[in-house]
Amino acid sequence: MSGSNNLTFIVEEKFLSLIEQQEVASSADQFDLSSENYIRLANLYHFHKDFEKEESILNRFADSERAANDDLVEVYERLEKVSNLRHLQTKVKMQEFSSEGDLKLISIESDPDPVVDEISSRKKVSQPIRSDKRPLIGQTITALAVCAVYTGKSFEDELVQLALVLFQYSAGEEKPFKILGNYVGNRKPSYSVADEIYNRFCIRPTDLRDIPLNKQKVAELFERADYVISHNNADIERQQICMFYPEARQSKWYSTQKDIPWRALGFESKSLSELSRAQGKTKPRTSSERAMAICNLLQQEEPYAGYPFMERIYYMQPMKELVWTPQMDKRVKKLNRKTSLLKIIGGTFLTLSGITAGLVYAGMIPLS
Numbered sequence: 563m564s565g566s567n568n569l570t571f572i573v574e575e576k577f578l579s580l581i582e583q584q585e586v587a588s589s590a591d592q593f594d595l596s597s598e599n600y601i602r603l604a605n606l607y608h609f610h611k612d613f614e615k616e617e618s619i620l621n622r623f624a625d626s627e628r629a630a631n632d633d634l635v636e637v638y639e640r641l642e643k644v645s646n647l648r649h650l651q652t653k654v655k656m657q658e659f660s661s662e663g664d665l666k667l668i669s670i671e672s673d674p675d676p677v678v679d680e681i682s683s684r685k686k687v688s689q690p691i692r693s694d695k696r697p698l699i700g701q702t703i704t705a706l707a708v709c710a711v712y713t714g715k716s717f718e719d720e721l722v723q724l725a726l727v728l729f730q731y732s733a734g735e736e737k738p739f740k741i742l743g744n745y746v747g748n749r750k751p752s753y754s755v756a757d758e759i760y761n762r763f764c765i766r767p768t769d770l771r772d773i774p775l776n777k778q779k780v781a782e783l784f785e786r787a788d789y790v791i792s793h794n795n796a797d798i799e800r801q802q803i804c805m806f807y808p809e810a811r812q813s814k815w816y817s818t819q820k821d822i823p824w825r826a827l828g829f830e831s832k833s834l835s836e837l838s839r840a841q842g843k844t845k846p847r848t849s850s851e852r853a854m855a856i857c858n859l860l861q862q863e864e865p866y867a868g869y870p871f872m873e874r875i876y877y878m879q880p881m882k883e884l885v886w887t888p889q890m891d892k893r894v895k896k897l898n899r900k901t902s903l904l905k906i907i908g909g910t911f912l913t914l915s916g917i918t919a920g921l922v923y924a925g926m927i928p929l930s
Contacts, residue, residue: 597633706787720751725849747775
C-alpha cells in the first residue's frame, strides 16, 4: 500500500470512528445528528471517485432517525448528484479493440462534476425569468408560509403542530409586503410525543389539549393562498399536512430551501436558522417563529440584485404534484376517525361536567 493510500485509510477510519461516537452519543443523550462529519467523509470518497462509498455514507446520515432536519435537504440533493455520477460511471464507453485484443475504456474524468461545482460555486445567479409568466409589476401574490411539527419522518408518523403565516407581495409598491394573518394549532397524535420535540419547538404538552387545530381556519388560509411555501423537508411536511387536510395537495407548493440556490448566491448554509442569522435575525425556535422567518427571508433582496427572493419563487416551477395513493386515503380516514372520537369524548365529558355541576347547584348531589 502506498503512503497516500495508507493516509487515506487512516483518515477514513478516523471519520468513521467519529461518526460512530456521534451516533452513540446522539442516541443516548437525545440530540440531533449533524451532517458535518458525514459530508467531510463523503468529500474524501468523492475526491477518490469512490461514488459507491460516497452514496453509502450519505445514506447512513439520511436514514438516521436522529438526523438534523436542517441538514437533510442538502444531503438529499447531494445524494441525487452522486446517484447521477454512479450512473455515468457504469455507462463506460467502449472503443474498438486494440491490436492486442485489449478493451479500451474512455475515461469519464472529463465529465462535469456537479458536486464540486456546487461546493466551489460563488457565481452570480440570475433570476430565472419565464416567458409563460406575466410580469410581476401590478400583480399581488398571496402566499402561505408553513411550518409543521411532526412525530417523525415515516409514513405512520403524525402532525403535532402547524404554524401558518399568510402574506401578500405587491411588486412595485412602496411597501410591497403585508402580513394578512397568522395561526398556530396543535393536535394530539395516537402515541406520546418525544420530550425532544416539545423542547426543540418550545411546545408545552398542555398545548395539545388547550390549543387544538381548527381545521376550518386551516382550510380558509390555504384557500386564500396562491402559493404555499415551506423550508425544511418540504416533501415530508406537505405529506404530513395533507394527511390532516387532504385538500392542501391541490395547492402550489414551493420550498425556499430547494428552490433558491443559496450557496451559489454566497450563503454558507441552506439552514433556515443560519439564513436568518445571515440576515441579522435571531434563530427561530418555535414553529410560529420559523413560519415567520420564511416570510421575512422572502422579503430580503437577493445579492447583486434589486428584487426580493419572493420574485424568484414566482418564476420557479412548483413542486411535483403529490402522488395520492389508496394507502393515503386509508390513513386520512383513520386519522379523521380518531379526531372525531376525541371530539365525541371531549363533548361527552363537557356535557357530564355540566350536568354534574347543575345537580350540585340544585343540591341533589352533595358537594364534598
